Amino acid sequence: MSVMMRAKDVIEKLRGHKVRGLNVNFVDRETETERLIDIFEKRPMHVLVISGPWGCGKTEYARALTYALGVLDDYISIYMNLSEEEAERVLMTMKPRVREAAKDTLTALFKDVAEIPLRMYSFLKMINQRFILRNQIIVIFIDEITRSLDKYKISIRDFISSMSLKLYDLCDELRLKRLYPVFLTSEQTAAQYFLRERGKDMFTYLMWNLPKEAAHELLDELRCPVDNELIWQLVGGNPRGIAELFGLGWDLEKYVTAKLKTCEELVQYAQDLGITDYLSEIIEDADNIKPYVPDSDMPEYSFTIKLLEGNIVIPIDARFERLSNVPSNEPWIGEDKAFQVPVYYWGIKALIKGRKRKIGFKDVLNEIQRYLKG
Ligand SMILES: Nc1ncnc2c1ncn2[C@@H]1O[C@H](COP(=O)(O)OP(=O)(O)O)[C@@H](O)[C@H]1O
Ligand SMILES: [Mg+2]
Numbered sequence: 376m377s378v379m380m381r382a383k384d385v386i387e388k389l390r391g392h393k394v395r396g397l398n399v400n401f402v403d404r405e406t407e408t409e410r411l412i413d414i415f416e417k418r419p420m421h422v423l424v425i426s427g428p429w430g431c432g433k434t435e436y437a438r439a440l441t442y443a444l445g446v447l448d449d450y451i452s453i454y455m456n457l458s459e460e461e462a463e464r465v466l467m468t469m470k471p472r473v474r475e476a477a478k479d480t481l482t483a484l485f486k487d488v489a490e491i492p493l494r495m496y497s498f499l500k501m502i503n504q505r506f507i508l509r510n511q512i513i514v515i516f517i518d519e520i521t522r523s524l525d526k527y528k529i530s531i532r533d534f535i536s537s538m539s540l541k542l543y544d545l546c547d548e549l550r551l552k553r554l555y556p557v558f559l560t561s562e563q564t565a566a567q568y569f570l571r572e573r574g575k576d577m578f579t580y581l582m583w584n585l586p587k588e589a590a591h592e593l594l595d596e597l598r599c600p601v602d603n604e605l606i607w608q609l610v611g612g613n614p615r616g617i618a619e620l621f622g623l624g625w626d627l628e629k630y631v632t633a634k635l636k637t638c639e640e641l642v643q644y645a646q647d648l649g650i651t652d653y654l655s656e657i658i659e660d661a662d663n664i665k666p667y668v669p670d671s672d673m674p675e676y677s678f679t680i681k682l683l684e685g686n687i688v689i690p691i692d693a694r695f696e697r698l699s700n701v702p703s704n705e706p707w708i709g710e711d712k713a714f715q716v717p718v719y720y721w722g723i724k725a726l727i728k729g730r731k732r733k734i735g736f737k738d739v740l741n742e743i744q745r746y747l748k749g
Pocket of ligand 2: 435
């Protein structure tokens with residue numbers, strides 16, 4: 376069966392995944408699925424690191440895809456979330472027998488789930504004793520990977536190099552068809568360290584917020600009474616933003632007011648550093664954001680680190696292969712850098728324009744409306 380056909384089956388199954396927190400069906404992620412299956416079937420083995428805005432849906436997608444890959448006979452997909460404490464929630468896989476074997480392995484081998492990535496070799500070997508992995512494509516999603524590295528004080532460089540060496544050994548020994556570890560992280564400072572190790576055995580990928588049509592679909596499912604275009608200008612398809620608004624009963628004012636506080640702090644920080652011009656340049660064009668330089672004394676660089684750590688902006692340049700299509704023609708998205716959600720862009724913009732005056736929800740709204748009227 377062709378990659379396209381296989382992707383189609385998986386995509387169909389994705390829709391059946393229930394998003395528990397919101398009590399809706401999973402939406403979209405078709406492009407991502409086509410691209411990932413193409414990678415798993417055609418590219419040489421490597422470690423994948425997926426970065427993306429905070430709340431863009433990485434965790435939900437990894438869970439949904441683990442479930443959906445179950446329709447393909449020759450795939451075994453396992454999802455582990457290192458931030459979960461209970462083994463029940465840590466682990467999930469479509470195939471119940473793998474789940475059994477993996478759960479037993481977990482309890483027999485590790486006192487701590489954070490050890491798994493460091494001991495992937497023992498983990499797979501033990502599963503293999505119970506469940507033959509031969510000729511299978513194994514995809515292991517490990518969510519919140521930096522937890523394990525922080526906890527065991529392992530550098531990203533050492534981790535990636537040992538992991539990529541093991542890929543081929545494991546494949547030979549267990550006669551796997553292929554093995555793809557997929558690591559997820561929202562931590563932009565960590566993503567920078569992964570970027571440095573990018574090479575033939577590890578590549579970095581970018582996942583984005585939902586595209587407009589999918590965001591509208593999710594808003595419909597949640598019976599959102601507010602104009603969808605306005606919501607798009609606030610959260611830009613970020614499903615966590617949509618979930619937050621839903622939780623607030625679609626009270627946009629509450630949502631914007633909370634985000635404005637973060638914007639005010641940023642503007643204040645820029646003033647303290649004496650770089651308000653830099654802030655204006657960033658609002659003019661997100662590509663004016665300086666690169667990540669950890670040890671620089673230049674105030675612009677300290678400010679950049681704040682923007683990355685606070686999940687306000689994110690690099691989206693060519694070092695990240697795109698799993699998602701990133702919207703073009705939005706003022707908060709540049710070629711190489713972007714605001715993770717537009718509300719920060721509009722908030723900072725309104726604050727800069729308003730100068731010292733205290734600004735509120737209405738000012739942000741006016742800013743958006745002026746833009747929409749063009
Ligand atoms: N495709 C989707 N369809 C419906 N809800 C989604 C989708 N993706 C994410 N969500 C919801 O959006 C919120 C944020 O997603 P999450 O996966 O936690 O983001 P991330 O891991 O990137 O920070 C969660 O409540 C999740 O259930
Ligand atoms: Mg997550």
